[in-house]
Amino acid sequence: MTLAIFITLAILSVLTALMMVFAKNPVHSVLYLILTFFLIAAQYIMLNAQFLAVVHLIVYAGAIMVLFLFVLMLLNLNQDSEPQKSVSWKFSGAIAAGMLFVTFIGALKGASLQGPESPDPQVGLVKNLGHALFTDFVVPFEIAGILFLSAMVGAVLVGKRDIKL
Amino acid sequence: MLDIVRSVPIEYYLMYSSILFCIGVFGVLIRRNAIIVLMCIELMLNAVNLLLAAFSTYLGDAQGQIMVFFIMVVAAAEAAVGLGILVMVYRNTKSTDISLLDKLRW
Numbered sequence: 001m002t003l004a005i006f007i008t009l010a011i012l013s014v015l016t017a018l019m020m021v022f023a024k025n026p027v028h029s030v031l032y033l034i035l036t037f038f039l040i041a042a043q044y045i046m047l048n049a050q051f052l053a054v055v056h057l058i059v060y061a062g063a064i065m066v067l068f069l070f071v072l073m074l075l076n077l078n079q080d081s082e083p084q085k086s087v088s089w090k091f092s093g094a095i096a097a098g099m100l101f102v103t104f105i106g107a108l109k110g111a112s113l114q115g116p117e118s119p120d121p122q123v124g125l126v127k128n129l130g131h132a133l134f135t136d137f138v139v140p141f142e143i144a145g146i147l148f149l150s151a152m153v154g155a156v157l158v159g160k161r162d163i164k165l
Numbered sequence: 166m167l168d169i170v171r172s173v174p175i176e177y178y179l180m181y182s183s184i185l186f187c188i189g190v191f192g193v194l195i196r197r198n199a200i201i202v203l204m205c206i207e208l209m210l211n212a213v214n215l216l217l218a219a220f221s222t223y224l225g226d227a228q229g230q231i232m233v234f235f236i237m238v239v240a241a242a243e244a245a246v247g248l249g250i251l252v253m254v255y256r257n258t259k260s261t262d263i264s265l266l267d268k269l270r271w
Contacts, residue, residue: 007177010177010181021205029201029204033208036208046169047222048167052234056214056237059237059240064241068200068203072200074252075251075255077198104186113175113176115223115225147239151242151245
């Protein structure tokens, strides 16, 4: 039963990701990617990573994709005006991505992936992750705050029309 | 013990994440609209995130999920700055076609 749900979610998310790549209209692309993110959030819930599922929905579907949609609307790109790459270019792109996939599978085939017999199932809960985040990883957490501040300053600076120093 | 650890082998997650990552690479290679290229990069980040979370659950170790959390932080910052640059590019060239931006190409 769990395996069936996993495979269904995996196939659906691969299909929506492909639709995202192939959609002519950029707005449809964004909507398909949001669908993919929801399916990946369902995978997180299946893995009992509840904190990650919620953060994933809030950050990706709630913030990043809204930002993408906002920029699309702002630049008035919501029609299929994009010039297409040539068929030979697309074909070689498909071959390159397929070769990468074969390389991944070949590299990972011989790996021994023997985990512990009964891993702790509570590891992804908010309480445990919050504890780890604020004890062992408190310095990276604070540095992430500084990174956000610099990204915010950078985004504002890049977006200004003319900068007088 | 979680039901999913018993019934789904970790190799399935490896396969699934590799497929999603390769779709992202494929999209970066064939699309010319810079916004779609940025979205494909987000998809690649998500494929890696999913695999890290899967390994973390299968090992019963919280560090993988902490790593996913920090990758999300970096992805959010990257999207904000990337879209800012994109708006600036659109102001100067009146298009988001990345093949116009070849001044630095050898």
